[in-house]
Amino acid sequence: VDLSAKLTDFFRQRAVTQIFVDAVGAEHLPSEFTAIREPDPAVKFGLTGCAAGIANTGTVILLDEGETLKASLLPETHLVILPTSHLVADLPEALAGTRGASNAVLVTGPSRTADIEMTLTIGVHGPKEIIVFLVDDSKSG
């Protein structure tokens, strides 16, 4: 199943038409949906690429390419496209990859807090939901 079909299914299911995208997101967004390139409070879904994924912590690493950092932060749901070739083993390897980046963020799960009575609550300021589309690109090299 290709990525485009998966994304189409997902957005149709959620009845979404507008998606806040970065460059990678724009490239992969099926044409029936509208790509939004600027922060807009009405847009609840963000689609971005990522620089790497850390296998043992379930982390994705985002760099500030275009609007990646905003499209992954402002909407309530963040979708990430992660090619399997971008997977790294652990944190030291992942951090080494950010050495020259102007800004980077490691994202491990949805926004959360436990500030009231130590009770875990999902979705404070960042996305309440993060969905990773893992794309097997081993054949295409």
Next chain:
Amino acid sequence: MEGAMATLFRERIRQSISNPSLQAALDANTERRLKVRATALASLPDWETRRQRAHAVRADVIERLDEYLDQFTARLTENGVTVHHAKDAAEANHIVLEIINHLPQRAQSSTKESLVHLRDLRGEKVLVAKSKSMVSEEIGLNRNLEAAGHRVVETDLGEYIVQLRGERPAHIITPAVHLNRKQVGELFHDKLGIPYTEDIPTLTNTARAVLREVFLTADVGISGVNFGVVENGALTIVTNEGNGRMCTTLPPVHIALMGIERLAPTLDDLALFLSLLPRSATGQKLSVYTQLLRAPEGPGQQRHVILVDNGRTRLRNSPLKESLLCIRCGACLNACPVFRELGGHAYIGADNSIAPYPGPIGSVISPGLLGENYVQLAQASSLCGACKNACPVDIDLPRLLTRVRAGMASDHASRSVTSDQLGKGLPTLLKFGLRMYARLARTPRLFAVSQKFASLGARLVSPASAWMRFPAWTGWGYSKDFPRPAAKSFRKWWGNRKSVSGNSVISNSANPKSEAQSITNNQSPIINPNSPPN
């Protein structure tokens, strides 16, 4: 005067202990924190090796701090970040206000590369969105910004709650640890006008909506820094809610406040610290967001770093130097049997102000950074060592606490301490008593005579029991009784033993033996529940 300050501190401690809702909140926090930390550490089999390595790296940073700071500053400048150095709180506050007084025009759209116009904002009210920063607490930043007419909004949920209540954070990691959902529900009803609710997701969503507006309209974002990476100048900020990302990404100006000691030489060192910090703080393998900020977010943004000394250089040249290794995880607070009963708000200075840093590490660095006023905090410890065991960089906190007690945190601390610096934070009477004791104990003959008097006196005070009641005003007497000195002192017994044969040693020990029996027969030897509570 010292007696009076100790009394205020005691009063605050009693209030904490007798506040049932605070006690329930603290118990729940402790239990949960200890549990999640234990689980998280289980996923790190080489924890002990790692903490020793982390200790060594942090010690090296403090040893070669000037060199690392120079390199770090050079990297930041190359990356387009403006670096400021503040020697104390006043300077740090002044720098923040100066930046605010010369803000660029907020870009209409973040994607358009708008020209940066400098606005002179003297006298104009500016909105500041603030992410969690303990340095800002230390320098009293909010108070200063508000005094200058600006509006500051704390955006970490816990910090937002304590700000709405007009309080200070009660814990360095979980600021609202002292409150329950009912109190937060009432607060949001009063201050934000929502219908009263105890539903935590509803409360959280309310804060999300209110603060989102703040992020989108703020002129300035202010954050702390967990680590500055020397090799590439990355500012590492670790958060869970996402407010840190908002404050550093959206406003046209970002100001990062950091203590000069918070450096990691390389990204590998950072990886090591990041394997320890979230596990120790919140029981997570990694926090939700770990930011590595190097450059401004495009041409429309300014990024400033204020490197704050505020007593750190002095601390570095004092016997409390090791406290600079701290990575502010809060594990020692949760581990401390005293903190668990008191909460952060009981840690007050002689002037009745709440210390910016509470708990074991706070009782060292609050006096270490801010001086004499907080020296009494070091008395609020049993020196049990749980803090040292919990510390992810293995700081010898019990040793540092005893050094604070010995007067080594004073402004002109030297390695030699004069006798009137000893016993910092103790009530005057106790200090006097200890000084008398020291004099007696150093003179063998005087000591023997006083033993004899003590034994006689004790039998007059307490003829029937092996325990003596102490009056409450002594500070100890309200909770403890004192064992009656033996009728025959050890010194005397030893003297007799040497002068007679082995057999008579046994017969001589008859008396001490009966003394021991009377101790075991006593129902509640240490804590007498019948003692008056006050």
